[in-house]
Amino acid sequence: MSTTEATVQWPGRRNEFEHAGPAASYVLVAARLLVGYWFLSSGWGKFAFVAGEPFDAAGYLQNAQSPIAGRFEVVAGTPWLLEVTNVMIPLGEFLIGLGLILGALVRLAAFFGRVLMTLFYLGNADWAHGYVNGDLLGLLLFVIVGVFAAGRILGVDASLERTAFVQRRPRLRYLLG
Template sequence: MSTNIRTRLLGQDVSFPLDESRLAYWLVVMRLIVGWWFLHAGLDKFLAWPFDASWFVGGAAAQTTLGPVLVLFSDGILLSFTNVMVPVGQVLIGLGLIVGALTRLAAFFGAFLMVFFYFVNGETGGWSHGVITGDLLGLLIFAMIATLGAGRVLGVDAYLARTDFVKEHPRLRHFIG
């Protein structure tokens, strides 16, 4: 099935056809790839336990744009919290994307993490690889997954959207994809 998209972009009328079946397959592929990427990253941290994020939230990272936020997590209980929540978060984001459950919520938190990775990795490395990096592309992919509702395509979110509970609480639809 094909849909004709009509909109205004920068003051110009824009129209283009969109093949919905190709978009659906693309969303599933992207959701699975990014889900595996984050699940794998989180599981790797658990396998090499204990994970220590002090290299990321302290030292040179304190001099970055996000430094004032990061130094709050550089020692004590907040560092311990970070050491647990980064791998747990990555595993939950990965699982959420792979099964398509709470996809928008998972993509939001994935994008949230990617903002930190993008600025800290870029600024501490002096943007040696340029400003367009894998971290920025990951951020954009998470935004695409959240925006296009990727969890409704072969995911648990399609089932959740039809439940009476979600129908009775329409604000929950913001969390599912």
């Protein structure tokens, strides 16, 4: 197995290390696909035509025992905010998952995945066994997929970044990858 060298600059310190080159790329693609499937299937299962009834976050929001329970209660008690939430959770999960599976707009999808996972982590707040739980690990996976621009490996973003449109607008690369 070939290795690749990398450098990390910490405050006041520079570290060089080797990582597993191509193997790291395969692991990153696998992580992107698994997280994408996780969110795509979660969102899909919440659509009314699949679940048999409309998604309703009111019970979850009203009963959250968390540091942000007050904010959740405001959303649950404000009809238009609750309706937006009831549409955006399934749609957002589905689109985030689709973007990750296709490798399209991966950094944008990972950003919104981090937002949702942060809300889920704080909303569930079942820390009886410590602060590390599935929601926190999901949040970490979204960070990894976004930071390492996983869409550039076997994803649509690799092709999009080579287009003249993106070449003329390099800031778009912050959404891609």
